[in-house]
Every structure is written in structure tokens, then in C-alpha cells.
Amino acid sequence: MFQAAAKTFWVASTTSREILSTIRHYCKKTPTTLRVSEAVSGAGLDTNIKVQGWVRSVRPQKTHLFLHVNDGSSLQPLQIVASSELNNPSLTFGCAVEVTGTLKRSPHQKQPVELEAHQIQVVGECDPVDFPFKIKERHSLEYLRQFPHLRCRTNAFSSLLRVRSEATTAIQSYFKKNGFVQIHTPVITSNDCEGAGELFQVEPSSPESNEDENFFSVPAFLTVSGQLHLEVMSGALSKVFTFGPTFRAENSQSRRHLAEFYMVEAEVSFTESLEDLTKVVEDVFRSATEHVLAHCPEDVDLFHKHVTPGHRETVDSMMKKRFPMISYTEAIDILNRSSEKFAFPTNWGCDLQTEHEKYLVKHCGNIPVFVTDYPYDLKPFYARDNQDHPEHTAAAVDLLVPGVGELCGGSLREERLDLLRARLEEAGLEETYSWYLDLRRFGSVPHGGFGLGFERYLQCILGVENIKDVIPFPRFSHSCLL
Amino acid sequence: MFQAAAKTFWVASTTSREILSTIRHYCKKTPTTLRVSEAVSGAGLDTNIKVQGWVRSVRPQKTHLFLHVNDGSSLQPLQIVASSELNNPSLTFGCAVEVTGTLKRSPHQKQPVELEAHQIQVVGECDPVDFPFKIKERHSLEYLRQFPHLRCRTNAFSSLLRVRSEATTAIQSYFKKNGFVQIHTPVITSNDCEGAGELFQVEPSSPESNEDENFFSVPAFLTVSGQLHLEVMSGALSKVFTFGPTFRAENSQSRRHLAEFYMVEAEVSFTESLEDLTKVVEDVFRSATEHVLAHCPEDVDLFHKHVTPGHRETVDSMMKKRFPMISYTEAIDILNRSSEKFAFPTNWGCDLQTEHEKYLVKHCGNIPVFVTDYPYDLKPFYARDNQDHPEHTAAAVDLLVPGVGELCGGSLREERLDLLRARLEEAGLEETYSWYLDLRRFGSVPHGGFGLGFERYLQCILGVENIKDVIPFPRFSHSCLL
Numbered sequence: 001m002f003q004a005a006a007k008t009f010w011v012a013s014t015t016s017r018e019i020l021s022t023i024r025h026y027c028k029k030t031p032t033t034l035r036v037s038e039a040v041s042g043a044g045l046d047t048n049i050k051v052q053g054w055v056r057s058v059r060p061q062k063t064h065l066f067l068h069v070n071d072g073s074s075l076q077p078l079q080i081v082a083s084s085e086l087n088n089p090s091l092t093f094g095c096a097v098e099v100t101g102t103l104k105r106s107p108h109q110k111q112p113v114e115l116e117a118h119q120i121q122v123v124g125e126c127d128p129v130d131f132p133f134k135i136k137e138r139h140s141l142e143y144l145r146q147f148p149h150l151r152c153r154t155n156a157f158s159s160l161l162r163v164r165s166e167a168t169t170a171i172q173s174y175f176k177k178n179g180f181v182q183i184h185t186p187v188i189t190s191n192d193c194e195g196a197g198e199l200f201q202v203e204p205s206s207p208e209s210n211e212d213e214n215f216f217s218v219p220a221f222l223t224v225s226g227q228l229h230l231e232v233m234s235g236a237l238s239k240v241f242t243f244g245p246t247f248r249a250e251n252s253q254s255r256r257h258l259a260e261f262y263m264v265e266a267e268v269s270f271t272e273s274l275e276d277l278t279k280v281v282e283d284v285f286r287s288a289t290e291h292v293l294a295h296c297p298e299d300v301d302l303f304h305k306h307v308t309p310g311h312r313e314t315v316d317s318m319m320k321k322r323f324p325m326i327s328y329t330e331a332i333d334i335l336n337r338s339s340e341k342f343a344f345p346t347n348w349g350c351d352l353q354t355e356h357e358k359y360l361v362k363h364c365g366n367i368p369v370f371v372t373d374y375p376y377d378l379k380p381f382y383a384r385d386n387q388d389h390p391e392h393t394a395a396a397v398d399l400l401v402p403g404v405g406e407l408c409g410g411s412l413r414e415e416r417l418d419l420l421r422a423r424l425e426e427a428g429l430e431e432t433y434s435w436y437l438d439l440r441r442f443g444s445v446p447h448g449g450f451g452l453g454f455e456r457y458l459q460c461i462l463g464v465e466n467i468k469d470v471i472p473f474p475r476f477s478h479s480c481l482l
Numbered sequence: 483m484f485q486a487a488a489k490t491f492w493v494a495s496t497t498s499r500e501i502l503s504t505i506r507h508y509c510k511k512t513p514t515t516l517r518v519s520e521a522v523s524g525a526g527l528d529t530n531i532k533v534q535g536w537v538r539s540v541r542p543q544k545t546h547l548f549l550h551v552n553d554g555s556s557l558q559p560l561q562i563v564a565s566s567e568l569n570n571p572s573l574t575f576g577c578a579v580e581v582t583g584t585l586k587r588s589p590h591q592k593q594p595v596e597l598e599a600h601q602i603q604v605v606g607e608c609d610p611v612d613f614p615f616k617i618k619e620r621h622s623l624e625y626l627r628q629f630p631h632l633r634c635r636t637n638a639f640s641s642l643l644r645v646r647s648e649a650t651t652a653i654q655s656y657f658k659k660n661g662f663v664q665i666h667t668p669v670i671t672s673n674d675c676e677g678a679g680e681l682f683q684v685e686p687s688s689p690e691s692n693e694d695e696n697f698f699s700v701p702a703f704l705t706v707s708g709q710l711h712l713e714v715m716s717g718a719l720s721k722v723f724t725f726g727p728t729f730r731a732e733n734s735q736s737r738r739h740l741a742e743f744y745m746v747e748a749e750v751s752f753t754e755s756l757e758d759l760t761k762v763v764e765d766v767f768r769s770a771t772e773h774v775l776a777h778c779p780e781d782v783d784l785f786h787k788h789v790t791p792g793h794r795e796t797v798d799s800m801m802k803k804r805f806p807m808i809s810y811t812e813a814i815d816i817l818n819r820s821s822e823k824f825a826f827p828t829n830w831g832c833d834l835q836t837e838h839e840k841y842l843v844k845h846c847g848n849i850p851v852f853v854t855d856y857p858y859d860l861k862p863f864y865a866r867d868n869q870d871h872p873e874h875t876a877a878a879v880d881l882l883v884p885g886v887g888e889l890c891g892g893s894l895r896e897e898r899l900d901l902l903r904a905r906l907e908e909a910g911l912e913e914t915y916s917w918y919l920d921l922r923r924f925g926s927v928p929h930g931g932f933g934l935g936f937e938r939y940l941q942c943i944l945g946v947e948n949i950k951d952v953i954p955f956p957r958f959s960h961s962c963l964l
Contacts, residue, residue: 035661035720052752054718054925071751072719073661096925098752123752124897124926131924149917150924152718161719165664172654179517179555182647186955187669187704187727188682188742190962198686200670204731205683205703215731215741216962221687222669229955229964236536236634237554237643238517244726245669249686249697259697260670269553270534270580270605415606435631435964442613442632443536443578444606473668473711480672480698482711482917 031100037073039103042113050100051078051115052123054153057135060087067120069097072152075159075298079106082117093135094126094153141307141469148473148481156307159299160470163292164458170291171243171264171454174284180239180266185226187245190218198249199224200259222247225451226265227382228436231413234267234447235439241266243454251477255466256404258455260475267413267449274397275325277410277448278370281399282323284452285368289319289461300462308463314402315461318367323399325370328352329391331360338363348391349375352398357405368401381423381433384412384448395448401460410450417441513582519555521585524595532582533560533597534605536635539617542569549602551579554634557641557780561588564599575617576608576635623789623951630955630963638789641781642952645774646940652773653725653746653936656766662721662748667708669727672700680731681706682741704729707933708747709864710918713895716749716929717921723748725936733959737948738886738938742957746939749895749931756879759892759930760852763881764805766934767850771801771943782944790945796884797943800849805881807852810834811873813842820845830873831857834880839887850883863905864918866894866930877930883942892932899923 031048038044039051053071060066065087068077080099091097101117108114132147133139133154144151151157175182188202200222204215214220226242233240246263266280293300293315304312326334335346335356344353352360352371361369373386373393383394396411414420417440424430424437458470468474473482513530520526521533535553542548547569550559562581573579583599590596614629615621615636626633633639657664670684682704686697696702708724715722728745748762775782775797786794808816817828817838826835834842834853843851855868855875865876878893896902899922906912906919940952950956955964 037661052927053720072663072721094925096927123928124922124924126925127923149714149920152715153925158718161663161665161715164666168664168666169654169658172651176651179519181554181643182650183643183954184646184650184727184744186742186957186964188729188957188962189955189964191964198688200684200697201687202682202684202704205681205701215682215733215959216957217960218962219687220957220962222684232631232964233634233643233954236640238535239554245666247670251697260668262666438631440606441609442606443576443608443635445534445578446605472665472715473671475668475670475698475702477697478699480670480700480702482668482671482673482714 034103035073036069036071036076036078039078039115040074040076040111040113042103044103045105045113047103048100049103049115050098052098053078053096055091055093055095055097055126058091058093060084065091067091067097067099069099072158075155075162075302076111079111079114080117080120081114082120086117086120088122090122090125091120092126092128094128094131094133095122096124096126097121098123138306141464141466145468145474152472156302157469159296159302160458160462160464161472162296162299163462164470164472166292166295167288167454167458168243170288170295171284173291174287175241175266178239178280178283180241181233181237183226183230183233183240183242185223185229185242185244185265187223187247188216188220189223189229190216190220191228192221192224200247200249224248225263227267227449227451230265230267230449231382231436231439231447234269234449235443235445238269239266253476255468256456256459258467258471258474258476261467261471262454263451264454264457265449265451267447269445269447271412271446271448274372274395274410274412274448277412277450278323278325278372278397278399281370281408281410281450281452282368285399285457286319288457289315292461303462303464308465311463314366314463317365318402321365321367323368323370324364325372326360326364327372328374328393331356331371334363335359349377351378354405357400361400361402361405366402368399368407370397370399372397374398379411381420381427381429382411382413382436384414385419397450399452401456403463404456404460406453407456407460408450408452410448412446412448415440415444415446417444516585517555518551518553518558518560521560521597522556522558522593522595524585526585527587527595529585530582531585531597532580534580535560535578537573537575537577537579537608540573540575542566547573549573549579549581551581554640554644557637557644557778557784558593561593561596562599562602563596564602568599568602570604572604572607573602574608574610576610576613576615577604578606578608579603580605620788623946623948627950627956634954638784639951641778641784642940642944642946643954644778644781645944646952646954648774648777649770649936649940650725652770652777653766655773656769657723657748660721660762660765662723663715663719665708665712665715665722665724667705667711667724667726667747669705670698670702671705671711672698672702673710674703674706682729682731706730707745709749709931709933712747712749712931713864713918713921713929716751716931717925717927720751721748728933735958737950738941740937740949740953740956740958743949743953744936745933746936747931747933749929751927751929753894753928753930756854756877756894756930759894759932760805760807760854760879760881763852763890763892763932763934767881767939768801770939771797774943785944785946790947793945796848796945799847800884803847803849805850805852806846807854808842808846809854810856810875813838813853816845817841831859833860836887839882843882843884843887848884850881850889852879852881854879856880861893863902863909863911863915864893864895866896867901879932881934883938885945886938886942888935889938889942890932890934892930894928894930897922897926897928899926
């Protein structure tokens with residue numbers, strides 16, 4: 001009761017020292033609530049604490065009861081030791097509990113501390129028959145996918161979520177530290193970014209009186225990239241980034257594609273060459289990976305030990321070596337000189353297919369590799385013309401990574417008004433993109449940018465085969481659970 | 483040339499000390515490129531530097547030419563002083579330049595430093611006749627709205643973007659520091675969150691062969707809230723948050739509504755009362771505001787001086803006092819005792835309207851005020867039943883703030899399976915939300931959460947009248963520019 005009083009007390013506008021001191025006196029007797037991560041790290045040792053979480057294992061023995069309790073703050077659970085008398089039939093795998101007791105150094109090597117429980121209260125029961133996950137069983141990621149509302153309660157998926165959150169933090173910190181301004185580029189847009197893929201269209205579900213009229217007066221789509229909007233901003237803030245959802249209405253069941261996925265995109269003004277971009281891409285990759293390895297090593301280890309054994313070596317070798325850079329023309333040479341039989345052609349001018357990407361990554365030592373200067377005709381209107389001969393290329397770059405293939409694509413943008421206008425005119429898009437031409441009419445600067453697929457990044461560092469297992473709620477054709 | 487060589491050098495896998503030292507020797511002679519924010523803070527004083535940016539003012543005098551150059555890294559431009567000989571007709575307001583010279587202490591009090599230019603190169607011209615913004619003219623925010631692709635080039639909007647970016651950082655840091663895991667809740671969803679507003683529906687723009695079939699096999703909508711998805715996650719990770727776009731297909735032209743806007747949402751497990759939530763809301767508000775005031779004081783001042791003079795006092799008084807908390811029943815009493823004539827009824831059981839919210843905020847001293855425990859029948863199925871009599875209320879809370887009204891809404895969630903099931907059955911939603919009932923069947927815990935409108939937060943601290951002026955690309959009925 002006094003704890004509740006203390007909690008509500010802060011809303012009072014005047015305070016009385018006497019009341020406060022009484023409350024403090026009583027609060028001392030009530031246990032301190034700790035998170036499991038705090039308790040396992042030894043905070044509150046030899047004091048009376050309370051933890052709240054979910055039971056991960058129950059081992060009743062003759063005189064003692066052993067529980068593991070987790071609250072999602074870390075992979076490691078807290079071991080609870082109690083007298084057998086505290087056992088009760090509701091104490092099952094998956095139930096929610098509140099445990100108070102004294103935190104002690106553990107006599108066992110397995111865990112540094114354990115909680116000697118005085119009281120165990122089952123807050124929410126969990127019928128072990130109906131609960132789809134079974135104690136001590138290791139369920140496959142594919143099995144877990146059937147339960148998008150419950151899979152976060154498994155070790156593997158809660159680890160994934162912590163890694164995803166840390167990687168998000170790391171990426172945002174990287175850009176922040178390096179002077180980038182974060183822009184929330186819109187999800188709904190009237191651009192189609194020149195057919196970067198199949199689009200989703202958006203309309204109110206219950207149309208207003210006039211059915212012929214669009215809600216926005218124009219057709220509106222879900223964004224496939226924030227690039228053009230970022231280019232607007234880089235023309236004033238120089239260095240900008242966005243990190244948000246992007247969409248493709250592709251009828252793909254591939255393990256690398258989703259209808260809704262996250263992209264990290266950046267635009268940088270006053271670039272001199274593609275290296276100004278590849279340096280940022282490589283830095284983002286390295287600093288995010290270093291951060292994740294340092295901040296949730298146990299979560300990463302779970303994947304490297306139990307999901308894709310041996311993947312840690314791949315990650316370590318990626319982090320040791322600089323990412324090599326080859327031109328598209330060199331890449332075509334490499335493919336043509338190889339003894340491998342490819343299903344798709346490898347003539348100069350053809351797009352690189354997954355089989356080619358995989359071969360190039362292997363050829364370069366199974367580490368990420370930048371491929372630069374693609375054929376001009378393969379690239380969208382905004383890619384900067386290298387004006388080279390006889391092989392006409394654009395200043396575009398892709399980053400190919402082990403296991404995943406294309407992780408990131410970028411380019412210098414055509415900043416020269418006359419060249420850009422000519423290309424848009426050719427495509428009959430001059431009017432649609434007159435606002436984009438304005439960016440070149442008023443204080444245009446050499447600039448470029450890239451987009452990095454966040455889920456593919458997570459696949460790459462964790463070694464997760466299927467992209468559906470690295471996003472909280474995967475959306476793909478014929479599936480939108482919850 | 484040597485600078486370019488140095489830039490590309492890092493890609494080499496082996497290094498030669500001699501080459502490196504040669505490069506370093508030559509690099510010393512080339513100027514260091516600084517951002518304007520670095521230069522104005524005095525970095526590189528008395529050395530040869532280069533800055534790149536856009537011209538914000540041109541003042542040619544007899545012997546000297548004065549320019550202000552900005553690159554978006556700060557509101558403050560760098561003053562350039564050059565011999566008149568360096569002037570040329572392309573040096574106009576809005577053009578892009580690269581300036582090299584020596585950074586010197588300024589003899590004038592107005593700025594601490596100035597750049598004595600040796601060279602000024604116009605990188606991108608800007609025709610002052612066509613450019614919609616005129617030098618030395620202060621354009622209204624409404625005028626700027628016509629140019630979503632250019633308005634970031636004005637002081638006001640670039641300040642807004644920096645504030646928005648800093649506020650984003652601050653909010654994410656707050657949650658991170660306090661043990662919350664960031665979740666990317668989906669944009670596309672098959673839930674409709676019980677009619678929280680008009681929905682946008684999503685379908686591929688070029689339907690596949692079978693037009694009758696949905697892409698996702700079920701109708702899919704743009705999310706109106708990440709709450710239900712967050713509740714999934716709080717059932718394993720205890721404390722979670724999301725910060726992303728949410729959508730309403732409302733045909734509103736109000737200065738407080740958008741079709742696409744950002745929400746900060748959090749869910750907290752093991753709550754004991756509404757105060758567990760209001761504490762988080764108030765802490766987020768305070769820590770974000772303190773961060774913004776500390777990290778971009780000049781940008782905030784621009785709004786407090788030129789957009790809504792006097793607003794700083796409002797912000798200061800919000801920050802000084804704890805936010806009071808009144809119950810809905812008290813709020814109704816206050817409204818009924820007032821001498822104000824309201825257009826909408828103020829009977830117990832009626833929803834609070836904007837006019838009521840405004841009155842309550844004023845009544846409480848023009849600072850944010852929490853209103854708690856709304857009539858049960860006004861709240862959605864997930865709000866926790868207070869089981870009180872005779873006035874039947876739910877444990878829900880709104881935060882009302884000066885100038886904006888409702889900034890934030892939250893509630894304890896009904897964690898009791900029997901009560902939740904009964905309410906869903908009543909509404910005929912038991913089957914639709916069977917997955918949501920599962921969360922209560924398996925290890926349910928008392929929990930609650932809230933959603934805070936990010937644009938409204940920015941309006942509140944900056945004193946910006948219209949919500950369209952605090953988001954990069956506003957979307958509302960009949961408008962989806964770019």
C-alpha cells in the first residue's frame with residue numbers, strides 16, 4: 001500500500017516532509033523491484049528484491065523447487081530457489097510470476113546469482129497443453145512462424161528482437177554522430193520512383209460520396225524508397241538519412257523478399273566519387289555490427305551456435321577485412337573466366353542475377369564486395385552518367401554480401417540539369433518530375449545516396465536463412481497475420 | 483588530386499608507409515573541409531579550410547564582398563569576406579558554393595569567426611527570378627507549404643527539421659535508457675484496432691490475374707496504431723516501444739490532423755496503476771523537451787521569437803510544474819461549474835470536445851494536464867474495467883496540452899481473460915481477436931500503454947499553429963504532393 005502511495009505521491013503539487021519520510025521508511029521494508037538483467041548482473045546482491053516475469057523452466061525436487069524466470073530484459077534467466085512448499089499446480093512453463101526473496105551468490109557455476117524465494121505469486125496462468133511451445137523442446141523457426149503473437153516468448157525470437165532493437169539504435173547513432181539529420185520520409189506518396197517494383201495503391205476503405213475521386217485527388221502509393229524525398233532534404237541539410245518501412249507488391253515467396261521491409265537510406269551532398277558513399281555504407285555496416293556484438297553477445301551467440309553453427313567465423317572475417325571494390329566490367333570478366341555454368345547470361349549489359357552475386361562474393365573471399373559502375377541503360381533516370389566510352393556506365397554501386405546477395409544499392413545522382421532533363425524527356429517524364437528538376441535548377445550540387453535493406457543486414461550478421469524470421473510481423477503475398 | 487588519392491586509398495588491402503606519408507604531406511597543403519557548424523564554433527581557426535553550402539545573403543561593397551553561407555548543419559551561417567574581385571553574377575541567393583580560405587576571428591560582435599576567402603566557386607546556380615524565395619523576405623509558413631521540395635532551404639523549415647531530428651533522437655534515447663526494446667510494428671495490418679478511425683485499404687496498383695482475390699488473401703489496411711502488436715511484445719519483453727507512421731483516412735482539413743502522422747507508442751508490463759503510465763508519458767515529454775532546448779537552442783528560438791512570440795514562457799512554465807492529474811468526473815465538474823458557454827454538452831458520459839479540453843488546460847494553469855478514468859462505454863474493448871459504481875469507468879488517461887488539446891492517450895489494458903472475452907463476445911469480435919485473447923490465456927500480466935502524437939508534440943513545444951508545418955511532407959485529404 002505504501003509503495004502505491006509513494007508512486008502516486010509525485011503528482012501532488014505540494015509536499016510534506018513528514019509524509020515523505022514515513023513513506024520512505026515503509027518503502028525500505030518492501031523489496032526493490034529489479035529487472036532480470038539487473039538481478040543476474042548482481043545488482044541488489046544480499047538484499048530483498050522482487051522480480052516479475054515468465055517461467056521458462058520448473059524443476060521440482062524433494063526439498064527444493066527450481067525455476068527459471070525471464071522478463072525479456074536479457075536472454076539469461078534468473079534462477080529461483082524455493083522450498084518445495086512454495087510449489088503449486090499453476091507454476092507451469094509460460095506462466096507469469098512475481099517472486100520476492102533474497103538475491104544470493106549461487107553455489108553453482110552455471111549462474112552467478114540465484115534468488116532465494118520467500119514468496120512466489122502466479123500472476124497469469126498458462127495451460128501447458130494449449131500453449132503451442134513445449135518446455136525443453138527446441139522448435140524450428142518455421143514452426144514459430146505460425147504463432148506471430150506468441151513467438152516472441154521463445155528464446156530465439158526474443159533474442160532476435162533485442163538484436164533488431166540494438167541494431168536500430170546503432171544505425172541511428174552512427175548517422176547522428178556523423179552529422180546526418182534524420183528525416184521521416186513519407187509512406188504515402190504520389191511518386192512511383194520510376195517503377196522500382198510493383199506498387200501498393202492506397203484508398204480509404206469506405207469511400208466517400210464521390211467514388212470516382214481519389215482521397216488525395218491523385219493516385220497514391222506506398223513508398224518503394226525515400227530517396228527522392230531525401231534528395232529534397234540533402235539540398236538544404238547536406239547529410240540526411242531515413243530509416244523506415246518501404247513496400248513492394250511483388251508476388252514473391254522468396255526467403256529474401258517481403259511486401260513490407262525496413263530500409264536505411266542516406267543522401268550526401270558535395271560528393272566527389274562513389275567512394276564517398278561506399279565509405280559511409282561500410283562504416284554503417286561495421287559500426288552497427290560492432291555495436292550489436294558488444295551489446296547483445298549472448299543473443300547473437302544463440303544464432304551463431306544453434307541456428308547457423310559456424311556463422312560467427314563468417315562475421316569475424318567480414319569484420320577483419322576491408323570490403324573489396326570491383327567494377328561491373330571486372331565482375332563480368334570474373335564471371336566469364338570462371339568454370340561455373342550459370343543459368344543466366346553473363347554478357348556485358350546483362351543484370352547480375354543471384355547466382356552471379358553469390359559467385360562474386362565467394363570469389364572475393366566470402367566477404368562483402370562492392371560492385372560499381374553498372375551499364376547506364378540498366379539504371380534509373382537519376383543515376384549519374386559516367387559519360388564513358390565505349391562501355392557507357394552510370395556511377396551506381398551495389399554491395400553484395402555472403403548468404404544474402406544484394407544488401408545495398410546506391411548511386412551518385414545526376415546533378416547536371418541538362419543531362420537529367422534530357423533523360424526525363426526521353427522517358428516522357430519531364431512534367432511528372434518537374435519538381436525534381438527544380439532541385440537541379442536551384443543550387444544543385446554533386447550528391448549521392450544509398451539504400452540498405454535492414455532485414456537483409458540482420459540475416460547477414462545472424463546467419464538467418466529466411467527473411468520472415470528477422471521481422472516482428474512479416475507481410476508477404478497471401479499472408480498478413482494480425 | 484592527392485586528396486582524391488587519399489580518399490580512395492583506404493580500399494587497398496595492403497598499405498605502403500612511403501605512399502601514405504607522401505599523401506599526408508600533400509594533404510596538409512589542401513584545405514580541410516569543415517561543416518559550417520564546425521567553422522562557426524571556431525574549429526580550424528587560423529587554418530586553411532573549405533566549406534560547401536548555399537548562399538543565404540550577398541552584400542557586395544566597394545572593396546569587399548560579404549556572403550553568408552549555410553549547409554544545414556546549423557541555423558547560423560558562416561560569414562565569408564572576400565575581395566570584390568571574387569564577385570561574379572552567378573553569386574546569388576540560393577546558389578551552391580565551395581569556398582576556401584582562412585578562418586579568422588571576426589572583428590564584429592555579430593559572429594565569432596569569418597572566413598577570409600581565397601577562392602569562391604559557384605557549384606550550382608540559382609536564378610533569383612524563378613526561385614520562389616526572395617532574399618531578405620520573411621515568407622509565411624503557409625506560403626512555404628506550396629513548395630514542399632524547396633521549403634527546407636528556408637531558415638524556418640530547416641530549423642524545424644533539425645528540431646524534429648533531435649526530438650526523435652531524444653525520444654529513442656529515453657526509451658533505450660529505461661530498458662525498453664524498440665519494435666517495428668507493421669504498417670500494413672489485417673486488424674482495424676476497433677475503428678480507431680477511418681482506414682486506408684491497401685491493394686497492388688496493377689492487380690494480378692484474379693481480381694477478386696486480395697494480395698494478402700485478407701483485406702489489409704494501413705495501421706491506425708501499433709498498440710495491439712506492442713501488446714504481443716510486452717508479453718515477452720515487458721517494456722517495448724514503437725515510433726513510426728500511423729494513418730487515418732479522415733476527410734479533415736483541421737490544423738491538428740493529418741492522414742499520415744507519427745506516433746510514439748509504448749507498452750509496459752506489470753503495471754499497478756495509471757500512474758505507472760503517466761510517469762512515463764511525463765518523463766518522455768520532459769526529457770525530449772530538455773534535450774531539444776539544450777541541443778538546438780537557436781532553432782527553437784527562431785520559432786519562439788519569429789513564429790509565435792512569447793511561446794517560450796509557455797514552454798518554461800510547462801517544464802517547471804508537474805503535470806496535474808484530474809479524473810474525468812472532476813473534469814466534468816469543473817466544466818459544469820464554469821461560467822463558459824460550451825457548444826457541446828458536458829453531461830457525465832459525454833466525450834470531451836476540443837472546447838472542453840482547451841478550458842481544462844486553461845483552468846489548470848495553461849500547462850499539460852492528465853485526465854483519467856473515462857466512462858467505460860466511451861472506451862474501446864481493451865481498456866481495463868475499473869469495476870466501479872455507480873459511475874462505471876475504465877482505467878484510461880489522456881494528456882491535454884496548451885494550444886493543441888489531446889497530445890496523448892493511453893490506458894491500462896484488460897488483462898483478465900473472462901472480462902475481456904465477455905466484452906469481445908458482446909461486440910461479436912471474439913473470433914477476430916482470438917489471437918488477442920491468447921495473450922490473456924498464456925501468462926497474462928497487468929499492463930498498459932499509450933500513444934503520443936509526435937507532430938502535436940512538436941506543435942506544442944514550438945508553438946506552431948498548423949500541423950502541416952511540422953512534418954516534412956504533409957498528407958491530408960486532397961493533398962499528396964511529391
